[in-house]
Amino acid sequence: SLVADLLQGLFKEAFSLQKSLLELLDRISLDSSASEVEVSDIVTVIHGLLDICSIISNLDMALHANTWKFLIKQSLKYQSLVEEHLHHGDIINGLCDNFLASFDNSVELAEQMQRAELQELTQSPEYKLFQKHAKMCRFFANTVVHYIKEFKYFVTKHCRNFHQLYLQIISKFPPSISAPALPSALAGELNA
Template sequence: MSQERAVAASAVRLEELSSWSQELCRRELPSVLPRLLSMYQHSDNWIEHIQILKIIVEMFLPHMNHLTLEQTFFSQVLPKTVKLFDDMMYELTSQARGLSSHNLEIQTTLRNILQTMVQLLAALTGCVQHICATQESIILENIHSLPSTVLHVIKSTFVHCKDSESVYSGHLHLVSDLLQALFKEAYSLQKQLMELLDMVCMDPLLDDNDDILNMVIVIHSLLDICSVISSMDHAFHANTWKFIIKQSLKHQSVIKSQLKHKDIITSLCEDILFSFHSCLQLAEQMTQSDAQDNADYRLFQKTLKLCRFFANSLLHYTKEFLPLLSDSCCTLHQLYLQIHSKSPRSCLSIPLSLPFFLGPF
């Protein structure tokens, strides 16, 4: 037996595995993976958790059978990954109020937790990228633990970043670099996940309740994320909405009866109203300052474009799902009344006046 095989046959040592060749990883996968999974399940050390997860994702995931990933990997690892992330988030939030420039111990602890969370998100990104690179079309049931885990982690991350000013009690600057890194990693992970979900194939002739339910859960989870990021990144917010509408229409024939249409309509109406009111405020500021070539004017244009996007999305969605929207009539009518009652007639003197979006309603 070669020296490399002797290592594989003995107790798994992470420092040894990190130097293995791809060929050795492929050859020893059947014997080493169960031990790594057992170590992952029984480890109570966050750093070791991430080290094991990174080794599995980077060195052994490429050699696993993609048809059995859910059974052999995702279903065994990802539930513990979610618990690990939630535990770190709880510890982070619990200790954040003690953060100060004088308490170096808490500062070090919080920074270590944030760095570990960034690594965890990077490992999940590696999982998603692997699926995208190795499969032309995806059956959601074959990987269903992955999207649910990713969406849970992403939402929790965005909520924490959104609330960071209050969570860190005036000492945000001491960890802001790592919070930015965490947000960027979550942002990248969601973009990768949306690329993966765009590859999902659902046969309209098959009545697979699990697959339908999984896709519906994904869409509703992205809807929840939209409500979190709406005030954080307008472009990302709009792109997430664009994806929700696209997937709802793409799989319309199989998921239309399961979607929470009222929630989707209500959220779109709220986003229209918010961006519309922002346009009114900016238009008023521009009228008072009598200036057009300034930051307010450029922001007005961007906000107006966003408002049009939400209005067009609402029109498109209502057109496609009209027979299923009977319980949304009141919401749509209220939107029309609020827009019409505040039509910006006093702002028509500015060159780029606000349109009356909702005439067709």
């Protein structure tokens, strides 16, 4: 339909624009002699990327993941300059919320497949979508761990967030009494 074609074209342009913007931002280079204004600008860019992540989280998984990758990359690239200025709590909350959302979506899809009793489980569109969400779970899990390792002195006051995330994730697996009955193959993919 015309609307679908227009939306697809708009999305392709937005994706291209975002890619170009990230490439342009990646070319910026600051060293330890950077002024406070330059450091403040980089911090503003990183926080702006965080805002973009929250806006696009439900639009496209690849775009969302690439924006998060770039946010973390820039945070690490300028770590010595920006670590004291970053809103680590906001970044941690974003990572944890996105991890939990991806995980919950994966569990929900696995439950739907269980109820539908799909014979050709691995050939179904639901399974392909499940795999994408599970991949996002692994991405966010690895990103959370990486961020903690790199900014450990700045994220210690956010241990409560990590503990809460852990409890929410672990409650979805046996022996938890609230664990949903999932096909073992799908539960194994989530547990990996």
